[in-house]
Amino acid sequence: MSDAAQPTAAEVRAAAEAVKTALDRHLAAVERRTGEDDPTVYEAFNELAAAAEVYDELLYDRYDEVTPFEIPGAEDSLPPYEGPEEPNALSVLIRRDYAVAEPQRLMAQAQRVEAADDEGAGEVAGTVHGALGILFGEFEADEIASRHKEFGLEEGDSTLWVLAAEEPAEPGEWLETPFDQVDPGRVVCRFDVSSVFDELDDDGDDGDEDLVDDIEDEELEPLDADR
Template identity: 35%
Template structure:
């Protein structure tokens, strides 16, 4: 008949097998209750085994655990769980246009191009475009491509942000990119006079030195 230490070891093995089975059954599902309960059982059985080993033989195990209550995790989930109610779509959905502009000072075009080349090396173009980065426009586009596609990608030392503005208009029709010809890109940012502004956000950079420097240069000329 096995002693209590052997029985405790067998309990750890059984709990580990059960935990593995529950994890596989959950298949990545977050906060699965059965996985949590199996985890608690494995934790506590390991604690028992560790305690018996320590008291009987004055030996330790690799486990550094404290007993758990299954209800601890359940209470935490219950306090944070949010169930969204089903919302019916509007009969006539609203179409909005979000337009953003932010200006930048480029202290060094060469430094900016080098930053763009480093960004390309870190995030290669999936289409294998190996054309060199030529000029400021290419550099900025490369940075946007290598980042998340938003202006956050341009938050680098090689660009000094100036003022910006975000305007949200309710519009009657959406943008057709295919109808925007090269050289006529400004059309894509124009809205009808009757499209109301429903939101605006001003971004202040407070880069007074650049403004004053520009004014001084003009006065000296």
């Protein structure tokens, strides 16, 4: 980079001050949060991420130095938003992964559901795939998520995508292929939960407090299952 294109020292200092301001706003939003999906917290998180990215770039361009900040996120892998400026509709796509950690517990819970329905514990609840069908048919996906250990399940990664649309889809329009026509350019935002964030946190120095520490606080607990 030529000297003419380099940012000034004042610009780097201003970017550093912006990070400090964003940190204060983020902490204040977390302290006042009203729930796990508080939009104020996510807005503050995104502002902090953006400020940190600008500072990192200017610092490198001016001084050939980098920061310890690393904010893993799916937004970096998404193309620029190309959807409507004022969406009239939206689609929420959610995926949650589970491991069947205790098959016997899973089937026992399904047999209880069958017994409560006066159908008796039959062969359907005696298989893992049959038990899954019974439990997911009986309980809302959110309840499965909050009680997954009771059902012998172990949580894996999860993600939530919000897509903007011009108009709502016609009834039944996409039911046969609900996930085959996702346009990444219409993704307004996405939120991911993964153990990889814990691993990144563990890889840091014990004495360092960087932005990775905030990732787990900002991960959205999905609202529904990917069904």
